[in-house]
Amino acid sequence: MLKDWKKSERPSDEEVQVKLDTLRAQLATKQTLLKDHKLPVLVVLEGWGGAGKGSVLGKVIKNIDPRFFKVATMSVESEEEKRRPFLYRHFIKIPEAGKYMFLDGSWMEDVTNEYLHGDLEEEEYKNRLTSIKQFERQLTDNGYLVMKFFFHIDEKEQKKRIEGLLEDKNTKWRVSQNDLWQNKHYEKCLDVYDAYLRETNQSQAPWYIIDAKNKKWAEAQLLDILVNGIDTALKNEAKAVPILQNMFPLRKTPKLSEIPLDKELTEEEYREELEKCQKKLAKLHNELYRKRIPVIIAYEGWDAAGKGGNIKRITGALDPRGFEVHPIASPEPHEKARHYLWRFWTRLPKTGHIAVFDRTWYGRVMVERLEGFCSENDWQRAYNEINEFEKELTEWGAIVIKFWVQIDKDVQLARFTERQNTPEKQWKITDEDWRNREKWDLYEEAIDEMLQKTNTVNAPWYVLESNDKKYARIKALKILIEEIEKKL
Amino acid sequence: MLKDWKKSERPSDEEVQVKLDTLRAQLATKQTLLKDHKLPVLVVLEGWGGAGKGSVLGKVIKNIDPRFFKVATMSVESEEEKRRPFLYRHFIKIPEAGKYMFLDGSWMEDVTNEYLHGDLEEEEYKNRLTSIKQFERQLTDNGYLVMKFFFHIDEKEQKKRIEGLLEDKNTKWRVSQNDLWQNKHYEKCLDVYDAYLRETNQSQAPWYIIDAKNKKWAEAQLLDILVNGIDTALKNEAKAVPILQNMFPLRKTPKLSEIPLDKELTEEEYREELEKCQKKLAKLHNELYRKRIPVIIAYEGWDAAGKGGNIKRITGALDPRGFEVHPIASPEPHEKARHYLWRFWTRLPKTGHIAVFDRTWYGRVMVERLEGFCSENDWQRAYNEINEFEKELTEWGAIVIKFWVQIDKDVQLARFTERQNTPEKQWKITDEDWRNREKWDLYEEAIDEMLQKTNTVNAPWYVLESNDKKYARIKALKILIEEIEKKL
Numbered sequence: 001m002l003k004d005w006k007k008s009e010r011p012s013d014e015e016v017q018v019k020l021d022t023l024r025a026q027l028a029t030k031q032t033l034l035k036d037h038k039l040p041v042l043v044v045l046e047g048w049g050g051a052g053k054g055s056v057l058g059k060v061i062k063n064i065d066p067r068f069f070k071v072a073t074m075s076v077e078s079e080e081e082k083r084r085p086f087l088y089r090h091f092i093k094i095p096e097a098g099k100y101m102f103l104d105g106s107w108m109e110d111v112t113n114e115y116l117h118g119d120l121e122e123e124e125y126k127n128r129l130t131s132i133k134q135f136e137r138q139l140t141d142n143g144y145l146v147m148k149f150f151f152h153i154d155e156k157e158q159k160k161r162i163e164g165l166l167e168d169k170n171t172k173w174r175v176s177q178n179d180l181w182q183n184k185h186y187e188k189c190l191d192v193y194d195a196y197l198r199e200t201n202q203s204q205a206p207w208y209i210i211d212a213k214n215k216k217w218a219e220a221q222l223l224d225i226l227v228n229g230i231d232t233a234l235k236n237e238a239k240a241v242p243i244l245q246n247m248f249p250l251r252k253t254p255k256l257s258e259i260p261l262d263k264e265l266t267e268e269e270y271r272e273e274l275e276k277c278q279k280k281l282a283k284l285h286n287e288l289y290r291k292r293i294p295v296i297i298a299y300e301g302w303d304a305a306g307k308g309g310n311i312k313r314i315t316g317a318l319d320p321r322g323f324e325v326h327p328i329a330s331p332e333p334h335e336k337a338r339h340y341l342w343r344f345w346t347r348l349p350k351t352g353h354i355a356v357f358d359r360t361w362y363g364r365v366m367v368e369r370l371e372g373f374c375s376e377n378d379w380q381r382a383y384n385e386i387n388e389f390e391k392e393l394t395e396w397g398a399i400v401i402k403f404w405v406q407i408d409k410d411v412q413l414a415r416f417t418e419r420q421n422t423p424e425k426q427w428k429i430t431d432e433d434w435r436n437r438e439k440w441d442l443y444e445e446a447i448d449e450m451l452q453k454t455n456t457v458n459a460p461w462y463v464l465e466s467n468d469k470k471y472a473r474i475k476a477l478k479i480l481i482e483e484i485e486k487k488l
Numbered sequence: 489m490l491k492d493w494k495k496s497e498r499p500s501d502e503e504v505q506v507k508l509d510t511l512r513a514q515l516a517t518k519q520t521l522l523k524d525h526k527l528p529v530l531v532v533l534e535g536w537g538g539a540g541k542g543s544v545l546g547k548v549i550k551n552i553d554p555r556f557f558k559v560a561t562m563s564v565e566s567e568e569e570k571r572r573p574f575l576y577r578h579f580i581k582i583p584e585a586g587k588y589m590f591l592d593g594s595w596m597e598d599v600t601n602e603y604l605h606g607d608l609e610e611e612e613y614k615n616r617l618t619s620i621k622q623f624e625r626q627l628t629d630n631g632y633l634v635m636k637f638f639f640h641i642d643e644k645e646q647k648k649r650i651e652g653l654l655e656d657k658n659t660k661w662r663v664s665q666n667d668l669w670q671n672k673h674y675e676k677c678l679d680v681y682d683a684y685l686r687e688t689n690q691s692q693a694p695w696y697i698i699d700a701k702n703k704k705w706a707e708a709q710l711l712d713i714l715v716n717g718i719d720t721a722l723k724n725e726a727k728a729v730p731i732l733q734n735m736f737p738l739r740k741t742p743k744l745s746e747i748p749l750d751k752e753l754t755e756e757e758y759r760e761e762l763e764k765c766q767k768k769l770a771k772l773h774n775e776l777y778r779k780r781i782p783v784i785i786a787y788e789g790w791d792a793a794g795k796g797g798n799i800k801r802i803t804g805a806l807d808p809r810g811f812e813v814h815p816i817a818s819p820e821p822h823e824k825a826r827h828y829l830w831r832f833w834t835r836l837p838k839t840g841h842i843a844v845f846d847r848t849w850y851g852r853v854m855v856e857r858l859e860g861f862c863s864e865n866d867w868q869r870a871y872n873e874i875n876e877f878e879k880e881l882t883e884w885g886a887i888v889i890k891f892w893v894q895i896d897k898d899v900q901l902a903r904f905t906e907r908q909n910t911p912e913k914q915w916k917i918t919d920e921d922w923r924n925r926e927k928w929d930l931y932e933e934a935i936d937e938m939l940q941k942t943n944t945v946n947a948p949w950y951v952l953e954s955n956d957k958k959y960a961r962i963k964a965l966k967i968l969i970e971e972i973e974k975k976l
Contacts, residue, residue: 004735246496
C-alpha cells in the first residue's frame with residue numbers, strides 16, 4: 001500500500017488554512033454527538049520516526065474538550081507489561097463509549113519493530129498479525145470506530161528532519177535510536193510496513209496514509225478523514241455483523257441433562273484427598289511461579305452450586321502473593337462503557353500468577369443473552385470472540401481451565417430454602433436468585449450451547465458434579481493438578 | 489484456513505435429519521423477507537471436484553420458490569467472455585434485490601485453476617486477488633449479502649468418489665479432467681486454496697468451510713449458516729461503511745468556472761479538420777479491431793451542451809459493426825434492483841470494439857446525489873468504486889476516455905429557448921431540463937468534486953468547451969485520436 005501510494009497535490013498554504021479552520025470547527029462539534037451516540041473512537045497514529053505524528057496530534061486534541069479524550073504514547077514495554085499477552089497493553093487502552101483514545105504508536109509499532117530487529121520469527125510474526133486482525137475486527141464488530149493513520153515521509157525527508165533535530169541541543173533528545181536505525185534501513189522498513197498495511201487493511205478498519213511532509217497539510221488530511229469517519233459511524237447504530245464459522249477444534253460435550261449427579265465422597269475420603277491435593281497444588285504453585293506460567297481458572301455454575309466453597313479449597317492451597325480471586329458482578333459504568341472483554345483483559349494475571357474468576361466473560365452468552373443486555377447478534381458473535389480471547393491466553397502460554405459447577409434443580413431449591421432459613425446465610429440469597437431459578441430451562445439451553453461452542457481443546461470446560469460439594473471440590477483440585485502437571 | 493480447519497463432530501443421522509427438516513422450513517420462510525427487505529443474496533459454492541456442491545445445491549433450492557432464485561454453473565469461459573474483463577462474467581450474474589443467485593463455482597475456481605495450471609503469473613494472480621477483494625467489498629458495501637462456502641473433502645475421499653463415478657458408465661461423464669488433475673495434485677491445490685481462502689476471508693464476506701463427507705450433513709451445515717446469515721443481514725438496513733482513502737494517482741483538474749469558453753472554429757476550419765480527423769479515426773478503428781483493443785468513451789455534460797452532436801461526429805467515422813452507442817436514461821426496474829455499476833458491466837464492449845456511453849456511471853455522484861436517489865454514504869463511496877471499476881477496465885487493456893461537455897449558463901438558456909421555439913426540436917426539451925437548470929450551482933459543485941476525485945491517470949477526464957459546438961467536436965476527435973495512437 002505504501003509503495004504504490006501516490007500523494008495527491010498539496011493545496012496552497014491559504015487553502016490549507018481555510019480547510020483547517022473549517023475542519024477544526026467541525027471536529028469540535030462532534031464530541032457531544034459521540035457522547036449522545038455512545039460511540040467509542042480509537043485513533044491510531046503510526047508512521048516514520050520524525051514524521052510529526054506527535055506534533056499533529058497535539059494540534060488535533062486542541063479542538064476537543066479534555067473530558068472527551070485520552071492520549072497514550074507508545075513506550076518501551078515495561079517489565080510488568082512483558083509479563084502479559086502482547087495485546088494486553090493495547091487492549092486495556094481502548095476508549096470508553098462516547099470518548100476518544102488517541103494512540104501515538106500502537107501494536108503496529110510493537111510488532112514491526114520486533115520483527116525488523118529479528119526478535120520475532122516469521123511464524124510468530126504471522127501469528128501476531130492474525131491476532132491483530134482479530135483484535136481490530138472485535139472492536140469494529142462491537143461498535144468501535146477504529147481509525148488508523150500512517151504518517152508517510154520519504155527517506156530524504158526523514159534524514160533531513162533527523163539531522164535538523166540533532167543539530168539543536170534542545171531537540172536532540174527527540175531522536176531515538178530507532179529513528180536512526182529506521183532511516184539507515186529505510187527500504188527494508190518500507191517493505192515491512194507496506195506488507196503490514198496491506199495485510200491489516202480490513203474494510204471495516206482501513207488504513208489512511210497521510211502525506212506528512214507539511215505539518216498543517218498533514219493535520220488537514222487527518223482531520224478530514226477523522227470527521228468523515230465519525231459521520232459515517234454515527235449513522236450505524238447496533239449494526240449486525242456476519243457470524244464467523246468456528247475455526248477452533250472443539251471437544252465433544254455432553255448435555256447438562258445427561259450428566260449423572262450421584263457422585264459423592266464420604267467425609268473421610270474427602271478430608272484425606274483434600275489434604276493430599278492441596279499439598280500437591282502448593283508445590284506446583286511454586287513451580288509455576290518459577291517457570292513463569294500464568295494460570296486462569298474460570299468458574300461458572302448455577303446459583304448455590306457451591307462455587308465459593310470450591311474456590312476456597314483451591315486458594316487455600318496457594319501462596320497469597322501468587323494468586324488473585326476476581327468476583328465478577330454486573331459491570332461498573334466505566335466497564336459497561338467498553339468492549340465486554342475489557343474488564344477481563346484488565347484482570348489478567350502476570351506470568352507465574354494464578355487468577356481465579358468467580359463468574360466470567362461467559363456472562364455474555366448467559367445472563368446478558370437471557371436478560372437482553374446485548375443484542376442477539378452480540379451474543380451469537382461472542383462464542384467466537386471468546387474462543388479468540390482464550391486462544392490469545394493459551395498462545396501467550398497460560399493454562400486456561402473452565403469449571404461448570406453443576407447441580408440439579410431440587411438441590412438448588414433445598415440450598416435456597418436453607419439459606420432463607422439460616423440467619424447468617426440470608427445475605428447469600430436474593431430475589432434475583434429466585435427469578436433466575438424460574439428461568440432454569442432457558443438458562444440450561446443457553447449453557448448447553450455455550451459448553452458445546454466453547455469447549456475448545458486449548459481451553460476446555462470441566463463439569464463439576466456438585467450435588468455433593470465435597471466431590472466437586474476434590475474433582476476441581478485433581479483437574480487443576482493434572483492440567484498443571486501436563487504443562488510443566 | 490483449510491489447513492488448520494478441524495471438522496466438528498457429525499451428529500447422528502437422526503439428529504441431522506431433524507436439523508434438516510427445521511432448516512429447510514426456515515429457509516422457505518425467508519424468501520418473502522428477502523423480498524420485503526429487497527435484500528440480494530449471492531451464494532457462492534466452491535470446493536473440491538466431487539465434493540458434492542451440485543447435488544447439495546439441488547437440495548437447497550427445493551426449498552425456495554423458483555421465482556426467487558437463479559442458479560449459474562461455472563463453465564469454461566466462452567470465446568465471447570474471453571473478450572471481456574475477467575470479472576465480467578461474474579459481475580453480470582449478481583442477483584437482483586430480494587432474490588438469490590447461487591453460483592456453483594465462481595471467480596475462485598476461475599483464477600485458482602489458471603494459477604495452478606501455470607496460466608497466470610504470480611503477479612497477475614495477486615492483481616486478480618486484489619480485484620476480487622474489491623469486487624466482494626463493493627457488493628457487501630452496497631447491501632449485498634455474500635455467502636461463500638468451500639466444500640471440503642480429503643484426498644482419499646476425493647479419490648474414492650472419483651473412482652466410484654468412473655466405474656458407472658452413467659456417471660462417468662461427471663468426472664472432469666480437472667477433477668483428476670486436482671486429486672493427483674491434491675497437496676499443491678490445498679496450498680493454493682488455503683492461501684486463497686485466507687486472503688479473501690474478509691470480515692464482511694467471510695468463508696465458511698463445509699465438511700462435505702456426508703451429503704445430508706453438508707446440506708445441514710450450509711442451510712444453518714445461510715439462514716443465520718440472512719437473519720443477520722436483515723437487521724441492517726442502509727448501513728453506512730467507511731470511506732476508503734483514494735489510492736489512485738490523480739491528475740490536477742481546474743474548476744469548471746476557471747475554464748475559458750471562448751474557443752471557437754470557423755465553419756471552414758471545422759469542415760477541414762472534421763474530414764481529416766474522421767479519416768484518421770476510421771483508419772485507427774481498423775487497427776484497434778485487429779489488435780483487439782477495446783475503447784470506452786464516456787460522455788457527460790450539461791443539458792443542451794451538445795453531447796449528441798458530438799457523439800455523431802465520432803461514430804460517423806466508425807464502421808458500424810465495431811461500435812455501439814449506449815444512451816443511459818434512468819435505470820429500468822431490473823437495473824435498479826442491482827448494484828449501480830451492473831448496467832455498465834453488462835454493456836462493456838468486446839475487445840476490439842468501441843462503446844460510447846451517452847451519460848454514464850457518473851450519474852451516481854451527480855443526479856443520484858442531488859436528487860437523493862442514494863444515501864450520502866453511497867455517493868461518497870462511489871468515487872472510489874468508480875475508480876476501481878475504471879481501473880479494472882484499463883487493466884484489462886481498454887482505453888478509457890471521459891468527456892465533460894462544458895457550456896455556460898447563458899448558452900444553455902439560449903439553446904433551451906431555441907428548442908422550445910423550434911417545433912421539430914421541442915422533443916429535446918422537458919420540464920425536467922428546466923428544473924435541473926435551477927440547480928445549476930449545486931450541480932456545478934458536485935461536478936467539480938467529481939472531476940477532482942475521478943480524474944485518474946489511467947482514465948482521465950477531458951473538458952470539451954462547447955459554447956462553440958464545432959470546436960468541441962474537433963477537440964473530442966483529436967483527443968480520441970491521440971489516446972488511441974498512444975496505445976497502439
